[in-house]
Structures are given as structure tokens and as C-alpha cells.
Amino acid sequence: MNFTTDCKFLENELLDVVRLFKRRPETLSHAFTYEEGVFHNAFTVDGKVFSFEDRGQVRNELEFKRFERRFAKLRLYHILSDTYGEEMPWGALTGIRPTKLAYMEEENGRDFAELFRLMRVREENIGLVRQILETQRGIYEKRDGNTDLFVSIPFCPTKCAYCSFITAPIEKTRHFLPAYLSGLEKELAASPESIGNLRSIYVGGGTPFALNEGELERVLKAIDPIFRNANRAVEYTVEAGRPDVFTDEKLALLKEYGVTRICINPQSFSDETLQKIGRKHTEADIYRAFELSEKYGFIINVDLIAGLTDETPETFVDSVEKAVKTGADNITVHCLSLKSGAKLKEETDYLENDFISNMVASSREILSKNGYAPYYMYRQKYQVGNNENVGWTKPNKACVYNIDIMEETADNLAVGANAVSKRVFTEKGLITRFASQKDLPTYLVHVDDIIEKKRIFFE
Numbered sequence: 001m002n003f004t005t006d007c008k009f010l011e012n013e014l015l016d017v018v019r020l021f022k023r024r025p026e027t028l029s030h031a032f033t034y035e036e037g038v039f040h041n042a043f044t045v046d047g048k049v050f051s052f053e054d055r056g057q058v059r060n061e062l063e064f065k066r067f068e069r070r071f072a073k074l075r076l077y078h079i080l081s082d083t084y085g086e087e088m089p090w091g092a093l094t095g096i097r098p099t100k101l102a103y104m105e106e107e108n109g110r111d112f113a114e115l116f117r118l119m120r121v122r123e124e125n126i127g128l129v130r131q132i133l134e135t136q137r138g139i140y141e142k143r144d145g146n147t148d149l150f151v152s153i154p155f156c157p158t159k160c161a162y163c164s165f166i167t168a169p170i171e172k173t174r175h176f177l178p179a180y181l182s183g184l185e186k187e188l189a190a191s192p193e194s195i196g197n198l199r200s201i202y203v204g205g206g207t208p209f210a211l212n213e214g215e216l217e218r219v220l221k222a223i224d225p226i227f228r229n230a231n232r233a234v235e236y237t238v239e240a241g242r243p244d245v246f247t248d249e250k251l252a253l254l255k256e257y258g259v260t261r262i263c264i265n266p267q268s269f270s271d272e273t274l275q276k277i278g279r280k281h282t283e284a285d286i287y288r289a290f291e292l293s294e295k296y297g298f299i300i301n302v303d304l305i306a307g308l309t310d311e312t313p314e315t316f317v318d319s320v321e322k323a324v325k326t327g328a329d330n331i332t333v334h335c336l337s338l339k340s341g342a343k344l345k346e347e348t349d350y351l352e353n354d355f356i357s358n359m360v361a362s363s364r365e366i367l368s369k370n371g372y373a374p375y376y377m378y379r380q381k382y383q384v385g386n387n388e389n390v391g392w393t394k395p396n397k398a399c400v401y402n403i404d405i406m407e408e409t410a411d412n413l414a415v416g417a418n419a420v421s422k423r424v425f426t427e428k429g430l431i432t433r434f435a436s437q438k439d440l441p442t443y444l445v446h447v448d449d450i451i452e453k454k455r456i457f458f459e
């Protein structure tokens with residue numbers, strides 16, 4: 001597609017709108033002017049001209065950009081949606097955090113639903129956002145100095161077919177592990193000064209349980225002083241990961257070090273699917289992981305994905321029902337995201353919006369009926385069907401870390417390779433980020449440098 005715009009700051013966002021649709025114009029140009037509260041957006045799509053005027057009261061530069069972003073995206077969405085006869089579940093919204101936008105509207109004294117309707121978001125999704133805001137009540141806390149600690153374990157037993165994460169099969173990267181663990185220990189030892197009011201600790205992957213017991217204990221031991229120094233009972237999650245790497249010894253270690261939550265992440269309960277996506281485990285392994293975990297009383301999250309290779313709505317519904325039967329406290333329903341590679345992206349035959357939207361609708365129905373409430377959500381680029389990922393929870397079991405991350409209400413002190421630390425200045429409405437190196441060898445070379453830069457970053 002040949003695309004031009006005279007509004008540079010909108011270039012990527014307008015392209016995001018185009019990407020929502022399976023069909024694309026061959027040529028698209030956009031021109032913008034602003035005059036006394038009137039935003040003029042003109043588009044030429046394959047030779048056809050469309051122009052629009054929208055009004056907005058602008059008080060500052062930030063608001064000016066916000067209005068222009070909103071109007072230009074909405075108008076382009078209208079054109080493409082009418083041209084191709086397709087409506088998207090989230091209309092012209094392309095951002096990854098619809099609930100954050102909803103909070104912003106509410107903070108400014110407006111019902112978020114008005115903006116969402118203007119952006120042509122489906123009514124059921126407006127309802128979903130409303131429910132999430134409701135479930136987050138009492139946990140959502142926007143306060144400078146609140147902090148979450150993230151520890152990155154970028155190792156997995158095998159690489160899943162759909163994965164775009166930097167992780168590699170552990171047999172190929174195990175030789176980095178001793179140095180990597182030393183890097184984590186160094187970073188964690190240097191961290192306490194950067195931690196304000198600690199709300200949660202999250203050891204994420206990858207697959208943290210890809211580590212053996214001794215390796216896992218090194219990580220837990222390095223976190224322990226931070227956990228013990230926290231002023232109150234801090235939520236502590238280890239995203240253990242795939243069911244086939246669960247052992248009683250690893251679970252006992254988590255208990256010993258005060259972990260309160262774990263994740264058993266099968267993605268599907270279908271043995272056929274699991275094989276196709278490159279997993280080594282079976283449905284039976286999932287139940288085994290639950291049995292092993294039972295005596296420790298952890299809050300358990302189960303991850304599922306809608307849209308996995310060759311799955312039908314029936315296969316997916318079967319997985320949701322089986323996940324419910326395990327008694328998991330949290331069930332997170334992801335929709336496959338195709339940023340991972342051109343090959344998958346080109347396999348569009350199973351990417352029909354309605355197909356995935358039906359899976360999502362079924363999961364919402366089953367989980368609501370079984371006492372789960374949606375408690376956080378996010379969207380990703382290239383997500384199959386333009387849907388969303390939603391975390392569901394039984395009453396009082398929501399994960400603080402997930403809420404803080406998605407709503408961007410707390411600092412994130414992130415440790416390890418490919419870890420992005422974040423500072424949130426709620427009063428100023430400012431967020432700054434510091435990313436460590438993604439690949440293991442480069443990270444290992446830069447650990448000392450990262451520690452110093454992060455110290456300054458958090459000062």
C-alpha cells in the first residue's frame with residue numbers, strides 16, 4: 001500500500017487502523033488542517049476523496065493531539081469499514097489498553113461509554129470494560145511510589161509455534177544459565193533502593209519452571225530479602241508455566257519462599273493442538289500439575305488461547321470448560337497474536353473475525369456462568385480477529401500485578417534480560433521506560449551498566 005500523511009505523529013496510528021482490515025487500499029493519503037476548534041481531515045482512498053470536519057475544545061498541545069488522533073482514526077475507520085462492509089469488535093480503537101482510556105474519561109467526569117460509542121466499540125465490549133472497572137474496585141490504586149517487581153526468566157522447554165518472545169529452547173541456552181542467574185542476583189541485590197511501596201512480585205517467563213530446583217532456588221533466594229523487607233503481605237507470583245515441568249520439589253520451594261500464586265499455562269486441553277503448537281505435554285499433564293499443586297494452596301491461573309492452529313470453536317469451548325472444571329481461581333483467555341512471523345500472518349484462512357469473536361463470546365458466557373468476573377484486559381497488534389485478552393477471576397482472587405501493569409498505575413522494577421522497567425508519574429501524567437538488552441549474551445555483558453543506569457532511572 002502506498003501511504004502518505006502530512007500529520008507525522010499519526011503515521012503509525014493510521015496504519016494501525018488500516019491493519020484492522022483484511023483488505024487494504026492500494027493508495028491512501030491523508031491531509032490535516034486545524035482552524036478555530038475545527039479539525040479537517042481529508043483522505044484519498046484509491047482515488048476517492050473523503051473530507052470531514054469535527055469540533056473539539058482544545059486547551060493545550062496534549063489535548064490537541066488527542067483530539068486529532070481520535071478524529072483522524074475514527075474517520076479513516078468509517079471509510080474503510082463502509083468500503084469493506086466490516087465492523088471491528090473495538091471499532092476504531094487500536095490502543096492496547098481500553099480500560100486505561102476508560103479510566104481517563106471517568107477521571108475527567110465523563111462516562112467512558114460515550115467516547116467508546118463514538119469510536120464504534122461494540123456494546124458488549126463497553127459492558128466488558130464496565131465490568132472490569134467494577135472488579136478492579138479496591139485494587140486499582142493510582143499513587144506515585146507504588147512499585148511492582150518483575151523478574152524475567154527467558155527460558156522455555158521448547159519454542160511454541162506462535163511465540164514471538166525472545167525465549168529459546170533451554171537445551172540451546174542452558175550454558176548461559178549460571179551467568180544469567182548471577183546477573184539476576186546482582187541486579188536484585190542492587191534493587192532495594194529503587195523500590196517504593198511494593199505491591200507485588202512477579203517471576204515471569206518464558207517458563208520459570210524450565211529451571212531445575214537448584215536454579216529456581218537461586219532466583220527465590222535472591223528475591224527473598226526484598227520480599228521480607230516489604231511492609232505488608234505482598235502478592236508473590238511465579239508464572240511456573242508449562243505443566244510438564246512441574247515437580248513437587250519446585251512447588252515446595254515456592255511455598256517455602258512465600259509465593260502465593262502460580263500459573264499453569266496449557267493454552268489448550270487438546271492433545272492434537274498441543275502437539276501442533278510444539279508443546280511436549282498432554283492434557284493428562286495439566287491435571288497432574290493441578291494434583292501436585294493442590295496441597296500448597298496457591299491461587300492458580302490457567303492460560304488459554306483462542307485461535308490456535310486448526311482449532312474449531314468446539315475444541316476451544318472444550319478447553320474453557322475443562323479449565324473451569326480444574327477449579328482454577330483465574331482463567332486468562334488470550335486471542336492469538338500473529339506478530340510472530342510472516343508465515344503465520346499469511347495463513348489468513350482461519351482468521352475470520354466472526355470465527356474468533358464467537359470463541360471469545362463463548363468463553364465470556366461460560367466463565368460468567370461459572371462465577372468468574374473479568375478483571376483485566378489488554379489488546380495486542382496483529383491479534384487474530386481484533387479481539388482482546390481477558391483475565392477472569394473468582395471473587396477476591398484477582399492478581400494485583402496484572403492490574404497494575406495493564407492500567408499503568410505503578411512503577412515496575414524489571415530485572416533480567418528483555419525486562420522493561422517503568423516509572424509512572426501519576427500527577428504529571430508521565431510514563432518513562434528503561435529496557436534492558438533482549439538477548440542473553442548482550443544482557444550478560446551489560447549487567448553492571450544496566451544496574452547503574454537503572455539506579456539513575458529510579459532516582
Ligand code: SF4
Nearest residue numbers: 156159160163165206
Ligand atoms: S511457553 Fe510462552 S514464552 Fe515459552 S515458547 Fe511458549 S509461548 Fe513462548
